[in-house]
Amino acid sequence: MIVVVAGTSAGYFTVKPVVNLIPLWSNVKNGPWSTNFSMGSTGANPYVRAWVAENGLMALNKSEVIYLDAYSDDDANPLVSSCDYIIQGRAPDARWWDITVYDQDGFLIANDQDRYSFSSTDITFEPDGSFKIHLSNTYQQGNWLPSGNTKTMSIYLRLHNPGPAYLDARTLQTMELPHIIKESSQQ
Template sequence: MKLALKLVAAFVVALILGAGSAILLIRSGGLGGDVAVGPWETDLTIGSTQADPYTRARVAVAGLLALNRNETIYFTAHRDDAGDKLRISCSYKITGFDPPARWWSITLYGEDHYLIPNPQNRYSVGGETVQRNEDGSFVIHVGPEERDTNWIPTGDGQNGDTFTITLRLYNPDDKAARDPAGISLPQIAKEACAS
């Protein structure tokens, strides 16, 4: 009888530890990846049949309805070009040219993987809404201080101190779909941080 109780107790402990570690891995993993372009990362298995169960679970928790990789490439930045974590108390400048896709968008997400609440209800800038410079380039401002154009607010910190930026490339051109590591993506430069 004592042996049976010990076996049951060991099984329960193993089940709790196994389930707990899987949940921790899935919730803390985010959507980083095996391909990096500057601060941007993507996982080539997202939206494909090659995705393992952990990748599928991470997408279900953080990616929210990821499309097939032939239709969309998702890049996520957790850090700026200098390698520092993206913080809501800092201002950033995202600069570049249109990525090689039919349509693109840049969206901020809080630590909870949801849109960052803000009074302006402004969460994203896309290829059809971004204001461009004369040479076709764009500058997107991210941070707590309001800007006149292309500004995405970082909110008031209710969703944590850090955030991520997701760049979606919808209907990427053939070269980008074959070699996401070979394309030019926007730069993310820190401008200033509040004390």
């Protein structure tokens, strides 16, 4: 009897930690960015499906969209709205892409400009073809993504119809992805 009670309790109380942990094992990582190729796929295991249900319902499979998320900067420090960041890099090889910032609950961050993202069609590129986004809660010239007044943040890079190199875990792990650099802390 004690075995059943102990096992049931352990099984119940470890659901959330396990759901958040197991998909990480199969994640593809590159600097602060990571993705799981099983997202939205009919080949996903029950733990990835549960993670998708709680963290990214209605995710399309990787041939249509790759979702790369970042919870930290290049130095592995958590993204917080009290700091200013630069997201910089070259346009990814995708038919269309966007970079969106979310609050700690995964929702868009309220701001007077109603600016939540920059995409391949509305971002202003540098003369050399690269791009630079200022993630800050104070006005910045150029591509300014307001970070509002939230605790932690996450950044999503969505690649619609990504190029073949993004569909291979080995190349995705080593290719150049946008950098997330902490510029200053306001604290």
